[in-house]
Amino acid sequence: MTNDTTSSPGFVGASPETQWDLWEVFTQEGQGAPHEHAGSVHATTAEHAMQNARDVYARRGKVVSLWVVPSVSIVASAPSDAGPLFDPGNDKAYRHPQFYKTPRGVRGL
Amino acid sequence: MSADGGNREQGTGNRTAADSWVAGARPTTATSGITENPLFEYLLRLADDRLVLGHRLSEWCGHGPILEEDIALANIALDFIGQASMLLKLAGDVEGKGRTDDMLAYFRDAIEFRNVQLVELPNGDFATTIVRQFLFDAWDVLVLERLTSATNEQLAGIGAKALKEAKYHLRHSAEWVRMLGDGTVESHRRAQQALDALWPYTAELFLTDDIERQAVAAGVGVDVESLRPRWRQTVEQVFGEATLTIPKDGFAPRGGRMGRHTEHLGRMLADMQSLARAHPGATW
Numbered sequence: 242m243t244n245d246t247t248s249s250p251g252f253v254g255a256s257p258e259t260q261w262d263l264w265e266v267f268t269q270e271g272q273g274a275p276h277e278h279a280g281s282v283h284a285t286t287a288e289h290a291m292q293n294a295r296d297v298y299a300r301r302g303k304v305v306s307l308w309v310v311p312s313v314s315i316v317a318s319a320p321s322d323a324g325p326l327f328d329p330g331n332d333k334a335y336r337h338p339q340f341y342k343t344p345r346g347v348r349g350l
Numbered sequence: 351m352s353a354d355g356g357n358r359e360q361g362t363g364n365r366t367a368a369d370s371w372v373a374g375a376r377p378t379t380a381t382s383g384i385t386e387n388p389l390f391e392y393l394l395r396l397a398d399d400r401l402v403l404g405h406r407l408s409e410w411c412g413h414g415p416i417l418e419e420d421i422a423l424a425n426i427a428l429d430f431i432g433q434a435s436m437l438l439k440l441a442g443d444v445e446g447k448g449r450t451d452d453m454l455a456y457f458r459d460a461i462e463f464r465n466v467q468l469v470e471l472p473n474g475d476f477a478t479t480i481v482r483q484f485l486f487d488a489w490d491v492l493v494l495e496r497l498t499s500a501t502n503e504q505l506a507g508i509g510a511k512a513l514k515e516a517k518y519h520l521r522h523s524a525e526w527v528r529m530l531g532d533g534t535v536e537s538h539r540r541a542q543q544a545l546d547a548l549w550p551y552t553a554e555l556f557l558t559d560d561i562e563r564q565a566v567a568a569g570v571g572v573d574v575e576s577l578r579p580r581w582r583q584t585v586e587q588v589f590g591e592a593t594l595t596i597p598k599d600g601f602a603p604r605g606g607r608m609g610r611h612t613e614h615l616g617r618m619l620a621d622m623q624s625l626a627r628a629h630p631g632a633t634w
Contacts, residue, residue, distance in 0.1 A: 261416070293418035293422065297417075300425055
């Protein structure tokens, strides 16, 4: 799969003439917390996207910071890549931390 | 109208310059339906601008041009209605006749409303709604900045809370004015048409009278005349960026502060007040 707009998350397949650009919204709910994906908005400019993100995702709750990112800037993995990329390798038990026993005397783990 | 209120313990403890002013002063201009309590009158002006504009914006709910803007307009409408609720509660306390914010919102007729005519005009198209909003927001931020230093602590507190909201309103409406004015041929045409139609109504925002002068003298009110140069600066800058032309000043409708309104307010109130009047005292 090529890296075109159809691989962007949330793409709805609407006509580009009648839909504004799609932006992905990330919200942070406290200092030091990670910015987490909240959803997406349509907007014409970065400022417009910021305002729409605020109105749709940040008016309630305790959001302290917002990121908006043009959806086309996100490179997404394709469903067909799931096997090669994400096969957890459950047959190789030693890849998982649970495989190892904590030595006696180790504290603070 | 319980949204964002929460400020019910009022009427005691806060003896300010405003209180002595209320007790002593009388407005010297006789006007229709004006009561003899200038602080009450002044609070109604502040509240009614917000109540009426908030209701107008709420009419967009479900009709916005796009989902995100539909939500934005509803958010802004709720901000204004919340501000109106706080101001009407304070007004009811100042009046001292036991009228609640709901009673003042739903059981006064058009002649008793004190809002400027600008905010009662029909929404028109989206450009009209946005240009009106921008003209009001640019004024509102300046008014609220001054209100935060009012000698009445409750009013100053309401002003501080509302100012945060108003700064966002202005950012939102100014951005839309730029997008519409400097957008397509059609959006520019509609935005210019809206500005031409609404501009005359902005003069009323800066009119002052004895009630406002007394409010200013008592440290409660805002001298709106003095805000005009800064307002003019803001709107000139944004309309310039939006490639829109400010019309020449000419005939300027007035009278809203005295209860003289356009035909549109009565119809809007009939809609807004019908439920509360059909079921007085109902809660939900």
